[in-house]
Amino acid sequence: MSTATRSRQNTRARLLEAASQVFAEVGLDGATVEAVCERAGFTRGAFYSNFESKDELFLELAGSVGAERLNSVRTRVEEMAADGALAEGCDPVDLVREVMDSGGDDRLGVMLMSEIRIRALRDEPFGAAYLAQEREMVAGIAQIITDIAVAGLLRLRIPAELAARMLMIVWEGMAVRGAMEGQDAEQLRHSGGEELGWLVQLLIEE
Numbered sequence: 001m002s003t004a005t006r007s008r009q010n011t012r013a014r015l016l017e018a019a020s021q022v023f024a025e026v027g028l029d030g031a032t033v034e035a036v037c038e039r040a041g042f043t044r045g046a047f048y049s050n051f052e053s054k055d056e057l058f059l060e061l062a063g064s065v066g067a068e069r070l071n072s073v074r075t076r077v078e079e080m081a082a083d084g085a086l087a088e089g090c091d092p093v094d095l096v097r098e099v100m101d102s103g104g105d106d107r108l109g110v111m112l113m114s115e116i117r118i119r120a121l122r123d124e125p126f127g128a129a130y131l132a133q134e135r136e137m138v139a140g141i142a143q144i145i146t147d148i149a150v151a152g153l154l155r156l157r158i159p160a161e162l163a164a165r166m167l168m169i170v171w172e173g174m175a176v177r178g179a180m181e182g183q184d185a186e187q188l189r190h191s192g193g194e195e196l197g198w199l200v201q202l203l204i205e206e
Helices: 003-030 033-040 044-048 054-082 092-100 107-122 124-150 160-180 185-190 193-203
Strands: none
Touching (some): 003 044, 160 193
């Protein structure tokens, strides 16, 4: 990797971190380009050499939140497979609950995703970009589900992608409800576990 590439990646990372901090303080509308640049220690020129707009910055930030959550789930599944927890005869409901408890949800992430969705509802091009990002997230969850199914641990009543979308909707909905109730990061990681368990029972064949 060239020095220029590393420098660009570091700049983007610092801008994303600054955006996360400013968002936590003032929300999406209040997080101006100027405020993000000031927090990151960069000029507007540095910002616009990396992002076309504030929308692009926050969409990428939302993507990183989703990717972190998905990676946490994937890592936990791999750990459980290595420990033999995915052996035939395991309870798929308990399996899903344990996997989902490993998610990286926190109040800031829930708030960010909620405001991003509101922005997507109001702006059609932004909404299209958000939906494309969401489809990638669903595909990642579907792949995890498929891998578990291929191992012979469960058989789905519906396609893996549809199951993934339903699980994600419940997962995110319960996280939002938990954030409204003032749950902390640890509590949010457990939000919806019981509901997800019931949903899994409906999605798999006996």
